[in-house]
Amino acid sequence: MLAAPTISEEILDLKRDRRAILLAHHYQEPEIQEIADVVGDSLELARKALKYEGDVIAFCGVWFMAETAKVLNPTRIVVAPDQDAGCSLVDSCKADDVREYRRRNPDHVIVSYINTSVEVKAESDILCTSRNAVKIVNSIPREKTVLFLPDRNLGAWVQRETGRENMKIWQGSCIVHNTFPSRRLLDAKVRFPEAEVVAHPECPEAVLRHADFVGSTSAIIEHCAGSASREFIVMTESGVNYSLERAAPGKRFHYVANENCNCSECPFMRLNTLEKLRDALMNLTPRVELSPELMRRALVPLERMLAVG
Numbered sequence: 001m002l003a004a005p006t007i008s009e010e011i012l013d014l015k016r017d018r019r020a021i022l023l024a025h026h027y028q029e030p031e032i033q034e035i036a037d038v039v040g041d042s043l044e045l046a047r048k049a050l051k052y053e054g055d056v057i058a059f060c061g062v063w064f065m066a067e068t069a070k071v072l073n074p075t076r077i078v079v080a081p082d083q084d085a086g087c088s089l090v091d092s093c094k095a096d097d098v099r100e101y102r103r104r105n106p107d108h109v110i111v112s113y114i115n116t117s118v119e120v121k122a123e124s125d126i127l128c129t130s131r132n133a134v135k136i137v138n139s140i141p142r143e144k145t146v147l148f149l150p151d152r153n154l155g156a157w158v159q160r161e162t163g164r165e166n167m168k169i170w171q172g173s174c175i176v177h178n179t180f181p182s183r184r185l186l187d188a189k190v191r192f193p194e195a196e197v198v199a200h201p202e203c204p205e206a207v208l209r210h211a212d213f214v215g216s217t218s219a220i221i222e223h224c225a226g227s228a229s230r231e232f233i234v235m236t237e238s239g240v241n242y243s244l245e246r247a248a249p250g251k252r253f254h255y256v257a258n259e260n261c262n263c264s265e266c267p268f269m270r271l272n273t274l275e276k277l278r279d280a281l282m283n284l285t286p287r288v289e290l291s292p293e294l295m296r297r298a299l300v301p302l303e304r305m306l307a308v309g
């Protein structure tokens, strides 16, 4: 008797039948990353979504990433395993508040992190990710005042890196990175004195000041793979461990628990499961549906970002 197909096998069959590509963020569970066509950070996945010529994009990350894929490639069907996979940064910044800021400050340039709703993107002048934020802010004429939204830690890091004084920063934060306590990092440094500290710029300054390297998830992976160090304390979501071990076999990675869950996992990213992914590919829902007008407006700042790099 033939064994019943595993869920992963079902997904691979559905992916072929639907002419689908499976894009997964580094924070996804290993079993999702294993069958993904591409695993990457938010910028790399956006670029892949833009180029895809099949019928369906199945996005395993959080909802704003799936929305971004739809805006970049609107004639594809974009599905995601769970529509409730949100992001505390998206929740911290409402389009009405951004519109009001614009009304009061019409000459400011609004730079929005990609971790925003599509409505906020549509109100923005240019977008950025953690990978290109410094480059994007540096591309704006020095005399212009910038509003950076919504992540206060990323904004403050970009301000330090660019030395730009005329920069206002929204006060949103990531529930995962913002709650890594620096005292736990200091404890880890005592326990692993040989380890390099690598951190995502969504961490607070009290953490970043102890980091040897700061960068996006993919930049952290590239750094650890290329570094002469054999051991790292990784100040980001622990799902990245799967990609780290693939990219830097034999090296050791340590994680620091945050105050929220006493872990280093994003509860939104972890809503996605193989079962939900299979059902999304089978039923083509939850599906990203956006009005053409909203997509047209959100595409402008996205394309500006991709043109800068």
Ligand code: 13P
Binding pocket: 040, 041, 042, 043, 115, 129, 130, 131, 174, 200, 202, 215, 216, 217, 218
């Ligand atoms: P990356 O741009 O590094 O993928 O980060 C996205 C994110 O949500 C980090 O918490």
Ligand code: SF4
Binding pocket: 062, 086, 087, 088, 089, 115, 174, 175, 176, 177, 202, 237, 266, 267, 268, 269
């Ligand atoms: Fe949002 Fe933080 Fe989760 Fe990234 S880790 S998706 S910023 S809540």
